[in-house]
Amino acid sequence: MTTPTARCPALFIAAPASGQGKTTVTAGLARLLRNQGKVVRVFKTGPDYLDPQILAQASGQPVDQLDLWMAGEAYCRQRFYDAACEADLILVEGAMGLFDGEPSSADLAALFDIPMAIVMDVKGMAQTAAALVSGLVGFRDDIHIAGLIANACGSQRHRELIEGALPSTIPLLAAMPRDPALSLPERHLGLVQAAEIREDLEARFEAGAKALEAAGLLDALSALSPVTFTAPQEQLAAVKPLLEGHTIGVARDAAFSFVYQANLDLLEQMGATLRFFSPLTDSRLPECDALWLPGGYPELHAQTLADNGAMRSAIEAFYRADKPILAECGGLLYCLETLTDYDDITHTMLGLLPGQGAMRGRRGCQGMQTAELPEGPVRGHAHHRSMAEGTPEPIGHGRRQRHPAPGEAIYRQKRLTATYLHLFFPNNPYAVARLFSVSPACCEPQHSEAFTHATQ
Structure with a gap:
């Protein structure tokens, strides 16, 4: 029996550490594509509650958490396959740094062969950003880095310095401007809940979408090859009606x-x-x-x-x-x-x-x-x-x-x-x-x- 497959472009938004702007970029990109009439399915790596609320509002689609240890490979595989059957693009936001945790964001990306875009806050650095990305690219040989998204870029000259230092194999996908209107508000457990600041978020999503479009990220997305997602060989067991009538x-x-x-x-x-x-x-x-x-x-x-x-x-x-x-x-x-x-x-x-x-x-x-x-x-x-x-x-x-x-x-x-x-x-x-x-x-x-x- 042939295992069902579905093909869909996908991009994994990762970073060298927390606080680099992964959610800001993922939400802005989801809103940009949604505004163009695309169906975007977004996933969040790890057991996060707050980021998925933000991403669901930005994309207009439900957002599932995927963790290889907590949920299991078959569960993750089924969710990716289902999304690929209906979406124009799949986005996955990583957790912490891309190699942090066991399993890590890189583990999830490698298992499903999803290319990774590295989001990095480049405030206070220029050529060093290229060096850091080069180090991340060379750390493992089972992941594919699609390029760098330079966040909090101060000027066109700042962008040029970073881009000029990058090796030819690591393109600069986009440079996000240093703008407080793009960042998402936080509190002690992470981002503020979407329901509390819904109108404010809408303005930030739209500003992020415009910034990413102006930065040319759509051109980079158009070059992505579809990823083949395979349904799990062992289908998830049918759930018994153990709570019928409850x-x-x-x-x-x-x-x-x-x-x-x-x-x-x-x-x-x-x-x-x-x-x-x-x-x-x-x-x-x-x-x-x-x-x-x-x-x-x-x-x-x-x-x-x-x-x-x-x-x-x-x-x-x-x-x-x-x-x-x-x-x-x-x-x-x-x-x-x-x-x-x-x-x-x-x-x-x-x-x-x-x-x-x-x-x-x-x-x-x-x-x-x-x-x-x-x-x-x-x-x-x-x-x-x-x-x-x-x-x-x-x-x-x-x-x-x-x-x-x-x-x-x-x-x-x-x-x-x-x-x-x-x-x-x-x-x-x-x-x-x-x-x-x-x-x-x-x-x-x-x-x-x-x-x-x-x-x-």
Whole structure:
């Protein structure tokens, strides 16, 4: 039987480090092509929540996170194949520096033979930018560097100095001007959420699109050869309707927005009905059998959460009724007794779980881990700038990807499961179904290898 294939031009936007302007360039390029009537499918490398929100608004298309360890090769291959069947161009935004992490952005690009454009902030350098790019090109022989996008370029002369120093095999694809109107606003966990600054983002997208068009990036794109994307030889297993007839209430507002679209899709594929609600503004829960309190920015809205006594009472009654609740990161903080924000003001939270949450400085915990749950292992990640103290004895800890030390604590009180870990549900649908099921024994307690195929 012949494996299905699809061909589509693709470009991987990478950088030597974080903060070089990858998202600015990717969003501007997606908007430029969208304005020309093209269908652009954008992917984000790694477990990022904020960049995909930005890129989805810029492209007008859903944005999936792709990570070879967390999601698995078969999952990534299926997403690329599906996109290639419908898109005029595929864009992939990398994470951190292109060789950082295991697996790295370069690993993903090499596996699928996607050419990489290096975005580099060239402020304060000229010929050195060419030297750095040359070093990146020569570091591995299994990747193809399509060229350099010089970001924050100060002048035409600045561009000429960089371009003149580049070897003939590394073209300067574009030079983005040094303009604050093009950059995207940030806060302590990354970019500001798209929904908070939608109109401002629109102006920045359009400015970025115009700058990239003026810089001649479209000419470089026209020279890209289509990439052949192959469907996985082992098709992803059909999802069983393990949550048929179940309704899951999902917190979704400015305080709780760190949600993988893949997680929502999987719950619905398993037969669940999703009902979204806002702990900030709603006074009662939707009719539901289980709750999901995802991560987000509860620390920025702690007073509003504390003041919404009706919602706090509703969630407490739900918990007392011994119904399933999954609380991740920001959801964990919401479930504690108190939360102290960056202004050192302490706010009353739900009190479902003993303990006090507090924000801390720029340093925090991050990294890939496997949540070792009684229902089964589920891969995910942690990324937070807070700490929880006075909590009960955990039922387990996350297993770090490449370090023997225990990872994030996992708490279990009645049917509440709370942890700093953000879970990637497709990694083990059976475990997730058991987490949310009213009768968890009805779901098979096994690991779904058909959904994992992950790099060990």
